[in-house]
Amino acid sequence: MAALTIRRVTPQDLDAVRRVLIETWHATYDAVLGAERVAEITGSWHSLGNLAAQVDRPGEVFLLAQTDGAVVATASVVPASDGVRLGRLYVLPTFQGQGIGRALMDEALRLAGDPDPVTLEVEPTNAPAIRFYEAAGFRIVDRSGACGAPGSGVEALVMERRRGAG
Numbered sequence: 001m002a003a004l005t006i007r008r009v010t011p012q013d014l015d016a017v018r019r020v021l022i023e024t025w026h027a028t029y030d031a032v033l034g035a036e037r038v039a040e041i042t043g044s045w046h047s048l049g050n051l052a053a054q055v056d057r058p059g060e061v062f063l064l065a066q067t068d069g070a071v072v073a074t075a076s077v078v079p080a081s082d083g084v085r086l087g088r089l090y091v092l093p094t095f096q097g098q099g100i101g102r103a104l105m106d107e108a109l110r111l112a113g114d115p116d117p118v119t120l121e122v123e124p125t126n127a128p129a130i131r132f133y134e135a136a137g138f139r140i141v142d143r144s145g146a147c148g149a150p151g152s153g154v155e156a157l158v159m160e161r162r163r164g165a166g
């Protein structure tokens with residue numbers, strides 16, 4: 001694999017990060033939610049305005065991964081009432097399974113101060129992602145009816161990694 005660079009997102013990167021999110025969302029969720037609903041969700045959650053507001057937002061970590069200068073993945077970590085929430089972790093389909101997701105997640109959590117616990121939400125039929133998180137020490141702890149935003153209608157499992165938990 002070409003050399004991997006992981007760094008914070010700047011305003012100049014937003015178009016490329018948005019393209020990664022849109023392509024990866026369609027590849028991951030079209031079969032579950034339908035292409036039209038995915039376009040609707042990603043058009044709103046990943047609008048340039050929304051993404052721009054997350055650059056340098058205090059307490060948040062918003063990263064990208066690049067290979068050969070091209071943006072291929074993104075992750076974000078946001079403060080939660082208890083620890084932090086891994087808000088987004090998306091690797092372009094052709095770059096999955098090469099260690100990029102794990103490296104990006106580890107770096108985002110390191111920059112967030114190695115918090116405890118870490119929680120995240122994952123779509124219940126997204127078995128590869130659930131296995132990825134389980135391999136990284138996360139366990140399913142709950143089910144939520146509104147992934148991402150209240151009223152989203154997107155179901156989610158809540159996963160958690162807590163230090164010292166067996």
Ligand SMILES: CC(C)(COP(=O)(O)OP(=O)(O)OC[C@H]1O[C@@H](n2cnc3c(N)ncnc32)[C@H](O)[C@@H]1OP(=O)(O)O)[C@@H](O)C(=O)NCCC(=O)NCCS
Pocket residue numbers: 024028089090091092095096097098099100101102103121122123126127128129131132133135136
């Ligand atoms: C889930 C995702 C972020 C993982 O990133 P990735 O770069 O593909 O995963 P990595 O190559 O870093 O995998 C790291 C480890 O996770 C595990 N893993 C990854 N994918 C797996 C899979 N499909 N099945 C089982 N284990 C898996 C492996 O243990 C792997 O370690 P290895 O080196 O021993 O194989 C990425 O595949 C992705 O973006 N998927 C689509 C979008 C998505 O579902 N995002 C999460 C939304 S909550």
